[in-house]
Structures are given as structure tokens and as C-alpha cells.
Amino acid sequence: MKSLLKIVLVVGLFTSLFSCQKDDGVSLQEDRPYDEVYAEDIAEIEEFLHTHYVTVDADYNTTFTQIPDGGTQTPIWDMPELDFKEVDKHDITYKVYYLNFREGVGENITRVDSSYVSYKGFAFNKTTTDGVDTYNQTVFDEKQSPIWLSLDEVITGWAYIMPLFKTGTFTPMADGSISYNDFGTGVMFLPSGLAYFSSGTLTIPSYASLVFSFKLHNLRRRDHDQDGILSMYEYGPDFDEDPIDTDEDGRPDYIDVDDDADGVLTKVERSFTYLDGGETKTGYYPYNGALVDDPSTPYDDTKGIPSCSNDFTSPTRLRRHLDPSCRN
Structure with missing residues (x-):
């Protein structure tokens, strides 16, 4: 399925990660080919990495500076923190460079989760005067205080690079902060095909x-279709x-309320009834059961969503909400 660059209009906010093509009455030109633009982008990015060094302060704020003639600063290209990820999009294998200053000690984020991030974004362009190349950096957005951004609603490159990092730890302070x-x-260097491409x-x-x-x-963690199963699963x-689109109806499972198109909602298929003090109640199996049963609950917490044959634990089982032949 061909992925499309997500562009979201948010009035007055997030003009960098969220954007909309302005309609000024001028007819839009046809987009240039992705492969042609990428060839230019990767050459430009790699040249930037060879000709600049980065300064990182104690709070991991970064400053990029062009290496002067005869300068002995270590270019970004030679830093051990520099790595890359290959991303297959638009019939191209993009090479996305990134700097990993600290991976983090918490949980990995996925591309369907919300991230609480602070960031700074800039574009750069090269001008040549009297044979001397100068790189001009234009900061287009900066959030020093963290904000929530859903990774499936921002530019494509974020969804591939952010999951390479983890959250950290947090401590509530006396003042409520x-x-x-x-x-x-870290830092990500995104070709335009994984950013805004032709939409300036x-x-x-x-x-x-x-x-x-x-x-x-x-x-x-997000549950896009509110069926009780986290979108990451x-x-x-x-x-x-x-x-994954189990029933191939064009709606991926994480936004489909009936994953197997059997006419029974996914939420219903993960439900069960139990007795609590003589009263019949409805419970819902989690995607994966707990490692240890909680004796305070009137049901077995180690059971996850079962297969049609009531297999509650096998990692490879076909859970019943994905089996159209199974009826709750």
C-alpha cells in the first residue's frame, strides 16, 4: 500500500511538524520524481555532515557550525554517535542519518504511539560567494517545553527514527512539575521525501x-479504534x-472495530462473563495475559484473548477476534 505524506492543518500551532499547502490561487506544478529529488537530498545531507561539527551542552541542546578552512573540529560524519536507518518508501531505499546522543533507559515508542517531546527543527541551504560555500540555517520551529505529538500524524521521518529511542525516568517535584x-x-536528518516534499x-x-x-x-500508548487492544499490538x-489488515477491507486492524469482518465487534469478541458475589458481570481479556494471577480478582488474569479452541497463552495462537470462523 503506497504511503502518503501526512499533512495536518493546525491553526496557529505546530507549523513545522504539522502543515498544510497554502492555496494562493496559483496553479500547482506537478511534483518532481521522488528518486530525482532524493539523489539531490542525500548528496546535500552528506555534504552537510562532512562540513559541519556539532556542539552539545549539558542539557543536550545542539548547535551546528560549519568547519572553517583549516579547522580541526570533528565533522559530524566522523562522530561515533552517527548512524543511519534504511527506509523503503516511494520505490526508493532512503538512507536516514541520525545522531544517537543517548538512547534512553525506559520504553521504546512505536509509530502508533504519542510522544512527549521537545525539539528544534531547521532547514539549510548552501550559497557560494567567490568560490566559498556557506550554509545558511533557518530554524522554523522550536519547542523547548515538551508537547504531545502522535507519531502517525506527523511527517513520515519521525515515525521511523523516534522508535529507535526510549523514554527515561521522571520524578514529581514539590511544585507540581x-x-x-x-x-x-538525538538528531535526525530527513530527506524531503520523508518530510514535506513539494509542500512548502x-x-x-x-x-x-x-x-x-x-x-x-x-x-x-494509543488505542485508535477503542477496542481495548493497544494499537502497537x-x-x-x-x-x-x-x-496488518486482517480482513483486507482497506482499514488496518488498529483502526478497524471488526478486524475479521465477521459481523462481531472486536471488543465483543474479547469479552467474557464471570460471577462476582453471585452477580454476573462482563470482563475483557487483555491482548496478553498477566504473568501472575491476581488473587483479588474473580477470574484468571493470566488468560489473554483466546483462540477459537480456547488457547489462552500460546504466543502464536490465532486470537478469536482475528478468526472469522470463530463466534463469541
């Missing part, structure tokens, strides 16, 4: 490669691939 520590922090804004040119420094303070085992 929260102190975050040991969280993942007042501050972001069309076909611009973008750089984001970021800090992943926290995450929130319904997306599929490989988040680099397209999401």
Missing part, C-alpha cells in the same frame, strides 16, 4: 531536507512494513 531524566535524545510553507521551502534535534521525555510485528 515533573523532572525528566535519562530520556532518549512560509518558513520551509519545497523539497527541503530538514534537521530535527529532539528529546523523548515520555510516551502514551494491532499494527503488526514489523513497524517498518505496512500495518
Whole structure:
């Protein structure tokens, strides 16, 4: 399934990660080919990495500076923190460079979760005067205080790089604030095909490669279709691939209320009844059962969503909400 760049209109907010193509009455030109633009983008990004060094302060704030002639600063290209991830999109294998200053000690985020992040984004362009190349950096957005961003609602590159990092720890403070520590922090260098591509804004040119420094303070697991199963379980085992669509109806399982199209809601198929003090109540199996049963509950907490044959625990079982031949 061909992935489309997500563009969300949010009035007055998030003009970098969320954007909309302005309609100024001028006819839009046809988009340039992705492969042609990517060839230019990757050459530009790699040249930037070879010609700049980065300064990182105690709070992991970054400053990028061009290495002067004869300078001895270590270019980003030679830093041990530099790595890359390959992303297959638009019939291209994108090479996405990123700096990993600290992975984080908490949980990995997935591309269907919400991230609590602070960040700074800038675009750069090269000008040449009297044979001397100069890189101009334009910061188009910065959030020093963390905000919540859903990774499936922002530019594509974030959904691939952020899951390489983890959250940290947090401590409630006496004044009601929260102190975050040991969280993942780094920098991503995004080709335009994984950013805004042809959709420019007042501050972001069309076909611009973008750089984001970021800090992943926290995450929130999401349940898009409110069926009681976290979207991270319904997306599929490989988040680099397209999401699973069990009934092939065009709606991936994580946004489908009836995953197997058997006419019974997924939420209903994970339900069960139990007696509590002589009263019949309805409970819901979790996707995976608990490791240890809680003796205070009147049912077995170790049972996850069962198969049609009532297998509650096998990791490879076909859970009944994904089996159209199974009826609750």
C-alpha cells in the first residue's frame, strides 16, 4: 500500500511538524520524481555532515557550525554517535542519518504511539560567494517545553527514527512539575521525501531536507479504534512494513472495530462473563495475559484473548477476534 505524506492543518500551532499547502490561487506544478529529488537530498545531507561539527551542552541542546578552512573540529560524519536507518518508501531505499546522543533507559515508542517531546527543527541551504560555500540555517520551529505529538500524524521521518529511542525516568517535584531524566535524545536528518516534499510553507521551502534535534521525555500508548487492544499490538510485528489488515477491507486492524469482518465487534469478541458475589458481570481479556494471577480478582488474569479452541497463552495462537470462523 503506497504511503502518503501526512499533512495536518493546525491553526496557529505546530507549523513545522504539522502543515498544510497554502492555496494562493496559483496553479500547482506537478511534483518532481521522488528518486530525482532524493539523489539531490542525500548528496546535500552528506555534504552537510562532512562540513559541519556539532556542539552539545549539558542539557543536550545542539548547535551546528560549519568547519572553517583549516579547522580541526570533528565533522559530524566522523562522530561515533552517527548512524543511519534504511527506509523503503516511494520505490526508493532512503538512507536516514541520525545522531544517537543517548538512547534512553525506559520504553521504546512505536509509530502508533504519542510522544512527549521537545525539539528544534531547521532547514539549510548552501550559497557560494567567490568560490566559498556557506550554509545558511533557518530554524522554523522550536519547542523547548515538551508537547504531545502522535507519531502517525506527523511527517513520515519521525515515525521511523523516534522508535529507535526510549523514554527515561521522571520524578514529581514539590511544585507540581515533573523532572525528566535519562530520556532518549538525538538528531535526525530527513530527506524531503520523508518530510514535506513539494509542500512548502512560509518558513520551509519545497523539497527541503530538514534537521530535527529532539528529546523523548515520555510516551502514551494509543488505542485508535477503542477496542481495548493497544494499537502497537494491532499494527503488526514489523513497524517498518505496512500495518496488518486482517480482513483486507482497506482499514488496518488498529483502526478497524471488526478486524475479521465477521459481523462481531472486536471488543465483543474479547469479552467474557464471570460471577462476582453471585452477580454476573462482563470482563475483557487483555491482548496478553498477566504473568501472575491476581488473587483479588474473580477470574484468571493470566488468560489473554483466546483462540477459537480456547488457547489462552500460546504466543502464536490465532486470537478469536482475528478468526472469522470463530463466534463469541
